[in-house]
Amino acid sequence: MTNSFTEENYLKALYNLTNETGDGEVNVNELSKRLHIKMPTVTSMMKKLAGKKLVHYESYKPVKLTEKGKKEAGLIIRKHRLTEMFLVEKMNFGWEHVHDIAEQIEHIKSPVFFEKMDELLGFPKIDPHGSPIPDKNGKMVWKAYDKLSDCKAGESVTLAAILNTTSEFLKFLNSREMQLGLKIKIKSVEGFDNSMVISYGKRQNETLSHVVCERLLIEKNK
Amino acid sequence: MTNSFTEENYLKALYNLTNETGDGEVNVNELSKRLHIKMPTVTSMMKKLAGKKLVHYESYKPVKLTEKGKKEAGLIIRKHRLTEMFLVEKMNFGWEHVHDIAEQIEHIKSPVFFEKMDELLGFPKIDPHGSPIPDKNGKMVWKAYDKLSDCKAGESVTLAAILNTTSEFLKFLNSREMQLGLKIKIKSVEGFDNSMVISYGKRQNETLSHVVCERLLIEKNK
DNA sequence: ATAGAAAGTTAGAATAAACTAACAAATTTA
């Protein structure tokens, strides 16, 4: 009944890819690349997960998580994000360092352990990267944030979350003193490369490339 | 190079059995019982560990940890005990509940994670069960405690550590309000079954069986 | 000193998870 670490990693990757690509379908090839596991291995694992009613699988078609699969994956991601939160808030780790540790702790089998974390953290809804933390039923409430790259010159926004977090990106943000909750004013948008010039805090003239702006999720200030 | 969870569990069991039986030698049969793994499986794992120079192994002879094996096992036990300590001190778990969680977290691969725990705990030398925490080189300094069962009527002692901790035993101690550091006065020792009558705190007449007294390590008060 | 019990080993099989090689289906492109 209980899933192995391996199965949990497949479920998690499936869940993340589903959220990234939108339509709820994931190709075996995408999964294979994400997990760095060869396609035949992925195919056979899909059959195994299908046997456990965690995914819908038919030959030569993309894979979909079942409701049961979504719930289990959501719970793993919940554990991952609570852990990251705990490491940052209670153990004084930097954002950049928590991912690898959380990747391991997310597989711990102990409901009380994560309930305690949740409690000590004050039942957070968003993790240190700004991503939502699924609830106890594995349900993730995605607040519909806009990308900074979709905003126009003149708008005032608040940095609410970050997409596709990597250590390098987090370091980049840190080096510019950007953190969640930051109030940003868009001064101009360059037409030829879609880069933006913004101002915030003491920094009145920062330029961000389009690639960066696409990864910053914001809420517009009224 | 890095050991699997499985290998780590064998090393840990080997280390613990070594410390329990004294002479540094462990029978395949003992290991098998401790780990709930059948003897042939244990034999083949011993060969594997011998190949990694973690144990000394010869057919039909008891197994011994090498220096390398002792060090690695000590480091795992260090992680286990730091984790237990952290769970009790920083996450408000009760003694009885920490073992199963620590059993899983001890396998996390992340030196910084455990260094941070160590730091947050103030570099403790003894875990919540009173057992010593091996140092960063896996060396465990066993302070030579006496057993309560070796004391005589009239002596005053301080509870310093507990042997062979099980959940039931910890609950038993809790139910009698006994914790580390407790000052105990031995009122009498029954000759026929070696049970002891002791007094401490508000309790002036507690009787402890020999089995219990053998598991309580104390320091004599001068 | 030896028979019987206990402890240990060997051989062979099972399962989970990964791989490569070879083939098949689907998609893209010219």
Place this chain on the structure above:
DNA sequence: TAAATTTGTTAGTTTATTCTAACTTTCTAT
């Protein structure tokens, strides 16, 4: 649309860890 490319599957292996059955060695107790 047919060839080329990409994607997916099957079949057969490999490695780690476990097991059972059968056999051997060592210990023990009479």
